[in-house]
Amino acid sequence: MSLVRxxxxxVVGAALGLWGLESYLHYQRGLKMAEMNKYWANGPQxxxxxxxxxxxxxxxxxxxxxxxxxxEFEILTAENSAxxxxxxxxxxxxxxxxxxxxxxxxxxxxxxxxxxxxxDTLGGQPIAATW
Amino acid sequence: xxxxxxxxxxDKETGSLWSHLLGEAxxxxxxxxxxxxxxxxxxxxxxWKEKYPQSTVVAMTxxxxxxxxxxxxxxxxxxxxxxxxxxxxxxxxxxxxLDELKNNPVLNDDFAESPLVIVYDSQNDTTVxxxxxxxxxxxxxxxxxxxxxxxxxNSRWDLLTGEAVSGKLKGKTLQKxxxxxxxxxxxxxxxxxxxxxKPAK
Numbered sequence: 001m002s003l004v005r006x007x008x009x010x011v012v013g014a015a016l017g018l019w020g021l022e023s024y025l026h027y028q029r030g031l032k033m034a035e036m037n038k039y040w041a042n043g044p045q046x047x048x049x050x051x052x053x054x055x056x057x058x059x060x061x062x063x064x065x066x067x068x069x070x071x072e073f074e075i076l077t078a079e080n081s082a083x084x085x086x087x088x089x090x091x092x093x094x095x096x097x098x099x100x101x102x103x104x105x106x107x108x109x110x111x112x113x114x115x116x117x118x119x120d121t122l123g124g125q126p127i128a129a130t131w
Numbered sequence: 132x133x134x135x136x137x138x139x140x141x142d143k144e145t146g147s148l149w150s151h152l153l154g155e156a157x158x159x160x161x162x163x164x165x166x167x168x169x170x171x172x173x174x175x176x177x178x179w180k181e182k183y184p185q186s187t188v189v190a191m192t193x194x195x196x197x198x199x200x201x202x203x204x205x206x207x208x209x210x211x212x213x214x215x216x217x218x219x220x221x222x223x224x225x226x227x228x229l230d231e232l233k234n235n236p237v238l239n240d241d242f243a244e245s246p247l248v249i250v251y252d253s254q255n256d257t258t259v260x261x262x263x264x265x266x267x268x269x270x271x272x273x274x275x276x277x278x279x280x281x282x283x284x285n286s287r288w289d290l291l292t293g294e295a296v297s298g299k300l301k302g303k304t305l306q307k308x309x310x311x312x313x314x315x316x317x318x319x320x321x322x323x324x325x326x327x328x329k330p331a332k
Contacts (some may be wrong), residue, residue, distance in 0.1 A: 047135055049323040053150065058157035060134040060148060069143050076190045078180040086190040089177035090199040095186070096171045097307065102186040104179050105171075108198040109191045116138055118189060127169050129189075130140070130151065 032063070067114045075103070094131065099123025107131050135320050152313065152321045153219075165221065170307035172291065174257040175200040182291045200256065213315045216249070216258050217325065218242050218308060224322040228315065229258055231330050237274045239263065240328060247308055248272045249328075250279060252290045261293040262306035 045051050045059075081087045086106075093104035101123040110116055110131045118129040132139035138151035147159030154166035172179070180186055207213040207230050217226035225242050232238070232251035239248055248263045248270075254277070263270045263281075270281040272288070279288040286298025293305035318325060 047320045047323060052323055053135075053153060053155075053157075053321050055157050055162055058134060058148070058150075060132045060139045060157075062132050066132075066141060074190045075187050078184055078186050078188065081176075081180075081188050081190060084190060086193060087176055087188050088199075089175065090201065091176045092173060092198045092200060093176050093179055093188070094171040094173055095179045095183070096169060097183070098169065102183045104176060104186055104188040106176065106189060106193075106198070107173070108193050108195040109189060110194070111198060112194040115191070115194060117140060120189075125169075128140070128166075129171075130138070 064113055067116075069119055070115060070117065071119045073118060094129060096122060096127070096129070098125055098127070105129040105131075135317075137317060137321070150321070152311070152317060168219075168309035168311065170260075170309045172257065172259055172307070173312050174255055174291065178255040178257060178291065182289065214312060215315050215318055215327075216260065216310045216312055217318050217322065218247075218260065218310055219322055219325070224318075224325040225328070226313075226315075226318055226322075226325050227258075227328045229312075231328070232258060235330055237272050237279065238328065239271050242308075248305070250290050253277075257291060258310075258312075259291060259293065260308040260310040262308055265300060265303050265305070 045057065047053050047057060051057050076084065076087070092107045094107060095104045096102070099122070103120070103122055105118060110118065110129065116130055120127055120129060132141070132148065134150060134157075140149040140151055141147070142149065142161070145160040147156040147161040149156050149166070154168060156162050156164045176188065180188075214229045215226045216229065217224060220243055223243055227238065227240075227249050229251070232249060233253065236251040236253060237248060239246070241247065246263045246269050248261050249258065250261065250272075251258050263272060268283065270283050272279055272281050274280075279290050280286070281288065281300070284299040286295045286300040288295050288305065293307060295301045295303045
């Protein structure tokens, strides 16, 4: 009986905990949104012909923390990619021909906030692939 | 970091902040430096590997189920955002709206005094920019039965790779140009001085 009670309490406790965490995150998001709205309301002058993009008009905003540079990742030949779940025929890619090397960068793989840029070397040239 | 709704990149060597769309360092030790834009083609993996069977491909975990061919069949979405392909140097820029290329799949145009051709392939909804000068000869292109042909030598060219597949210029390859696919509002923001190709009324 007491075991059942402990299990029930634990479940309720966990649910409350999760709810609390969820509310906290929601609250944090709210703060961030309020900050962003304030920023956009008073803040940056929108770019235009009169205010063209330049270091003077540069007003970046930190929305999420920095992510480490991505310098190592798996590369397959077209032949070896057949049947793999990662790359399918309909995937949009950025295709690059550089020197004697040819590589496709699937766009879906560069769309996470933690993964926007691939630092790569192609045809002996250092390049960053990004979308 | 975001600037004007666009990604800000940071290099780990100097910590400079770079505009994603401009490729220019806006703040930090490298301020004012501009990265070279490497020509790339946005197409689907099937079309790319058919033309370049020796191609390699990055294979990390997927980040999204979107970004497939299907998504780009309507280059202007329900919010009225239109996709375009743009070219820019430090002085000037020019852009072509993808929707308008559907009825004008081969455009002989110029950018910064360089003759170029914009080719829209309806088979795979792929737009490619090629230079149209071979050995100092400027070529003018037309589309005939889905084939790209130049008026001067009647050679036939592959739409995607820009390589002459038959005719007098067989084996020659047109120069790929560093076009960038972007939404029109973002392009307008970052290139307020840009000109746009418009179809004749």
